[in-house]
Amino acid sequence: MPYQISATKLQTYHRCPFAYYLRYERGVASNEFFGSPALGTALHQALARCHRDWDYQTAVPDWRWVQHCWEQHSEGLTQNQVTEGLEILENYYHNFIASEVALRQPLAVEGKIQGFLQVENLEFLITGRYDRIDFLSDGLELIDYKSGREVRLPDAPEIDIQIGLYYLALEQTYHQSLRVLSLLFLRTGEKVQFEATPAHRKQVQELIGALAMRLRYDRGWEPTPGTHCDRCSFSRYCPAVSAKPDPAPQTRSKAQLQLALSF
Numbered sequence: 018m019p020y021q022i023s024a025t026k027l028q029t030y031h032r033c034p035f036a037y038y039l040r041y042e043r044g045v046a047s048n049e050f051f052g053s054p055a056l057g058t059a060l061h062q063a064l065a066r067c068h069r070d071w072d073y074q075t076a077v078p079d080w081r082w083v084q085h086c087w088e089q090h091s092e093g094l095t096q097n098q099v100t101e102g103l104e105i106l107e108n109y110y111h112n113f114i115a116s117e118v119a120l121r122q123p124l125a126v127e128g129k130i131q132g133f134l135q136v137e138n139l140e141f142l143i144t145g146r147y148d149r150i151d152f153l154s155d156g157l158e159l160i161d162y163k164s165g166r167e168v169r170l171p172d173a174p175e176i177d178i179q180i181g182l183y184y185l186a187l188e189q190t191y192h193q194s195l196r197v198l199s200l201l202f203l204r205t206g207e208k209v210q211f212e213a214t215p216a217h218r219k220q221v222q223e224l225i226g227a228l229a230m231r232l233r234y235d236r237g238w239e240p241t242p243g244t245h246c247d248r249c250s251f252s253r254y255c256p257a258v259s260a261k262p263d264p265a266p267q268t269r270s271k272a273q274l275q276l277a278l279s280f
């Protein structure tokens with residue numbers, strides 16, 4: 018059975034192998050906080066419909082089309098959320114639709130990323146999600162909508178890992194290279210772009226290679242302290258930051274662990 022790997026998992030591994038080990042190999046719960054996703058989910062779905070179902074016979078849809086898409090996906094939200102979502106979409110419409118000469122038909126919207134990688138005789142299944150993929154003249158643009166209130170850019174190493182992993186997977190699926198990863202901040206109308214290169218793919222292959230060795234021999238999960246320790250859920254178990262760390266709970270049975278590693 019292939020071992021599943023995602024950008025989130027690989028970013029955790031890159032920050033600290035010990036945190037990765039506790040979270041994904043021992044199954045220790047982390048207390049990461051996720052805000053209420055309802056408005057964000059509705060916005061993503063409305064935008065997916067907007068770009069996927071437009072007939073592309075007319076160069077640019079008018080605002081009523083976006084309103085219609087919002088009505089299809091805003092049921093169940095509070096009145097404040099419905100109003101807030103509509104304002105966000107109006108902003109999006111003016112920045113990214115009305116300003117275009119012709120709306121570009123996407124290659125895909127709201128889909129799963131999947132790819133395979135063989136390293137050290139171990140098979141990895143790359144998984145992820147995307148909001149939209151557009152064709153460029155020389156490759157692909159992957160677009161990730163951000164609906165949070167803050168324009169917070171991921172750290173450079175984290176974005177590099179995400180780019181490298183998507184580069185690998187999209188190349189297998191579409192036989193095209195990823196050229197650009199775009200983060201599109203819906204509330205502010207900002208679009209931040211990162212160039213993708215084969216060097217990103219190489220870096221991720223090397224990172225997965227190092228992970229494969231640790232998985233294979235189940236050792237080398239050293240703590241790697243740094244500023245990221247401030248946000249770590251596992252510090253009480255960590256010998257790098259606690260003189261007397263608590264023993265980490267074994268939340269998966271030995272049999273489950275062996276099953277996960279039986280590749």
Ligand code: SF4
Nearest residue numbers: 033240242246249255
């Ligand atoms: S506290 Fe720091 S070094 Fe320890 S597990 Fe967490 S991230 Fe790693």
